[in-house]
Amino acid sequence: MRADAQRNYDKIVVAAAEVFTQRGMDAPLDEIATRAGVGPGTLYRHFATREDLIDAIVKSWMAQIDAAATEAVESEAPTREVLQKWFATYVARISRNRGGPSKFATAMGNPASPIYSKCEVLRLANDRVLNRLRDAGALRSDVNALEVCRLIGGVAVVADQAELADSDIASMLGVIVDGLLQN
Amino acid sequence: MRADAQRNYDKIVVAAAEVFTQRGMDAPLDEIATRAGVGPGTLYRHFATREDLIDAIVKSWMAQIDAAATEAVESEAPTREVLQKWFATYVARISRNRGGPSKFATAMGNPASPIYSKCEVLRLANDRVLNRLRDAGALRSDVNALEVCRLIGGVAVVADQAELADSDIASMLGVIVDGLLQN
DNA sequence: CAGTATACGGAGAGTTTCTCCGTTTAGCAA
DNA sequence: TTGCTAAACGGAGAAACTCTCCGTATACTG
Numbered sequence: 001m002r003a004d005a006q007r008n009y010d011k012i013v014v015a016a017a018e019v020f021t022q023r024g025m026d027a028p029l030d031e032i033a034t035r036a037g038v039g040p041g042t043l044y045r046h047f048a049t050r051e052d053l054i055d056a057i058v059k060s061w062m063a064q065i066d067a068a069a070t071e072a073v074e075s076e077a078p079t080r081e082v083l084q085k086w087f088a089t090y091v092a093r094i095s096r097n098r099g100g101p102s103k104f105a106t107a108m109g110n111p112a113s114p115i116y117s118k119c120e121v122l123r124l125a126n127d128r129v130l131n132r133l134r135d136a137g138a139l140r141s142d143v144n145a146l147e148v149c150r151l152i153g154g155v156a157v158v159a160d161q162a163e164l165a166d167s168d169i170a171s172m173l174g175v176i177v178d179g180l181l182q183n
Numbered sequence: 184m185r186a187d188a189q190r191n192y193d194k195i196v197v198a199a200a201e202v203f204t205q206r207g208m209d210a211p212l213d214e215i216a217t218r219a220g221v222g223p224g225t226l227y228r229h230f231a232t233r234e235d236l237i238d239a240i241v242k243s244w245m246a247q248i249d250a251a252a253t254e255a256v257e258s259e260a261p262t263r264e265v266l267q268k269w270f271a272t273y274v275a276r277i278s279r280n281r282g283g284p285s286k287f288a289t290a291m292g293n294p295a296s297p298i299y300s301k302c303e304v305l306r307l308a309n310d311r312v313l314n315r316l317r318d319a320g321a322l323r324s325d326v327n328a329l330e331v332c333r334l335i336g337g338v339a340v341v342a343d344q345a346e347l348a349d350s351d352i353a354s355m356l357g358v359i360v361d362g363l364l365q366n
Numbered sequence: 367c368a369g370t371a372t373a374c375g376g377a378g379a380g381t382t383t384c385t386c387c388g389t390t391t392a393g394c395a396a
Numbered sequence: 397t398t399g400c401t402a403a404a405c406g407g408a409g410a411a412a413c414t415c416t417c418c419g420t421a422t423a424c425t426g
Contacts, residue, residue, distance in 0.1 A: 002392060005404060028382055039406030044384060102285070102344065109345025143358060150345070151355055154337025161285065161340075162292025162333070172334055175326060179362025185423055188373060211413055222375030227415060 009046050011036040013056050024098030025054060054103055055114040062121045065093050069125035072132070079138045080177060086129050087173045088166075091156045094122070101156035108149060123149050133181075140182050151176050192229050194219040196239050203240060207281030212236070237286055238297040245304045248276050252308035255315070262321045263360060269312050270356045271349075274339045277305070284339035291332060306332050316364075323365050334359050 001009070015036035019027045029050060033043040047053040072086040094104050104122070107113035127145035155176070159169045184192070198219035202210045212233060216226040230236040255269040277287050287305070290296035310328035338359070342352045 002403060004392065008405085029384090030382070033406095040383085041385075041387095041406050042404075045404075048384095050383095102340075105341045106344045108341075109347065140358075140361070142354065147351070147355055147358070150341045150347075150351075151338070151358060154339075154341040154355075155334070156337075157285075157340045158288045158291075158333045158337040161289045164292065164333075168330070168333075171325065172330060172337075175323075175330070175334060175359060175362035177362070178323070179358035179360070185372060187423065191374080212415090213413065216375095223414085224375050224416075224418095225373075228373075231415095233414095 005046075008036070008038050008042055012038065012043055012046060012053070016053050017057050020054075020057060020097045025050075025103055026099050029053070049114070051103070051107070051114045055118065058100075058115060058118050061093055061096065062118060065090065065122060065125050068093070069128050072129045079133055079136065080181060083129070083133065083177045083180065084170070084173060087152050087155075087177065088170060090122075090126070090152055091159065091169055091173070094153070095156050095160050098160060101153060101160045105150075105153045105157050108146075108153060119149070126152075138182055140180055143180060148180070188229075191219070191221050191225055195221060195226055195229055195236075199236050200240050203237075203280045208233075208237060208286055209282050232297070234286070234290070234297045238301065241283075241298060241301050244276055244279065245301060248273065248305060248308050251276070252311050255312045262316055262319065263364065266312070266316065266360045266363065267353070267356060270335050270338075270360065271353060273305075273309070273335055274342065274352055274356070277336070278339050278343050281343060284336060284343045288333075288336045288340050291329075291336060302332070309335075321364055323363060326363060331363070 012032065016032045019032045019035055023031075029043060030040050032053075033040045036043070043053075047056070068086065068089040072082050075082045075085075077085075091101075094101050103115065104119060107115045108119045110116060113119075123145050126148050130139060130143075130145055130148065133139040152173070155169060155172050158164070159172075195215065199215045202215045202218055206214075212226060213223050215236075216223045219226070226236075230239070251269060251272040255265050258265045258268075260268075274284075278284050286298065287302060290298045291302045293299060296302075306328050309331050313322060313326075313328055313331060316322040335356070338352060338355050341347070342355075
């Protein structure tokens with residue numbers, strides 16, 4: 001990539017992160033272009049769709065998700081608490097920008113989506129945590145990581161759209177946690 | 184209301200139901216106006232916002248929800264099955280049009296929304312079913328109808344956006360059902 | 367049947383998305 | 397250094413959608 005192209009790419013990603021944080025993931029792309037100091041044409045050449053741009057932004061979130069999953073796997077705390085905390089972190093991470101959870105929910109069902117690869121990261125992180133519980137015989141047997149991603153993703157979407165407080169999210173997650181644990 | 188105004192109102196509602204079914208609840212309002220054979224100005228005078236129009240459409244769904252709730256309350260079947268069936272019906276009803284579940288999820292947290300009154304109907308229907316279970320001592324105590332609306336609404340949003348099959352929806356609902364039932 | 371309040375509808379302004387294409391520039395080779 | 401060329405730029409503008417204004421038309425009333 002030419003040096004000027006790389007510079008513009010970086011400027012766009014920085015601007016997009018700012019604008020998405022302030023105005024949500026449905027913010028006008030032209031505003032991002034303006035903030036980055038490039039023309040709309042340049043933005044659209046680097047990122048053909050909104051999803052391509054989101055993909056670039058979201059990349060950095062995944063390391064944090066993985067770290068949280070690792071912490072959950074290695075935790076000595078009681079199963080129920082581990083799961084509750086992991087889900088709360090999961091929701092918080094994918095809800096960083098308004099409209100974000102909805103983007104993940106859509107991409108989760110669509111392998112053609114540019115951010116589908118990020119959904120795979122989410123699924124695998126969940127899988128690691130669930131396996132830890134499965135090994136301990138704590139998990140119901142008829143559930144897989146994808147379904148859990150959807151369930152927790154559903155909570156995140158609703159929480160995002162209705163602007164729920166953390167305590168409301170926690171109590172919804174509590175129901176799912178109990179539903180997942182073998183009794 | 185003047186007779187011609189009433190005629191146009193009705194034509195718009197009919198056209199909106201058709202267009203929403205075919206193209207989802209984010210379909211262009213101008214297309215609805217065209218289909219109804221009225222100008223955009225007329226549509227916007229009758230329905231100041233998209234939500235006002237959705238409100239008119241959704242009104243007829245609520246009777247069906249109530250009927251399903253009554254059936255659930257009066258059912259002799261095992262608790263678990265009653266709840267599972269009720270939730271499946273609930274999801275199906277609010278998912279009649281693409282984008283519908285998301286509209287409900289947003290309105291559920293916003294008393295200023297024109298369709299908030301419909302969310303209340305949903306909540307009360309859920310409350311009736313939950314009370315039946317509570318009386319039987321089958322329900323966990325720290326949950327209310329609003330939270331259940333959100334949980335099931337989350338499943339509906341994800342299912343709608345990812346175009347999930349009924350069997351996928353059923354297994355997600357199964358986790359929530361188990362989480363809600365007293366063990 | 368005339369007068370008036372009400373409703374109609376379409377032109378058009380404002381927004382956002384996305385593209386086309388003439389202009390500019392980075393990187394390279396002589 | 398200079399000149400060439402492929403790559404990148406950016407803005408004008410088309411297209412899609414939302415929403416309003418206001419001159420025109422029409423339903424009701426007396």
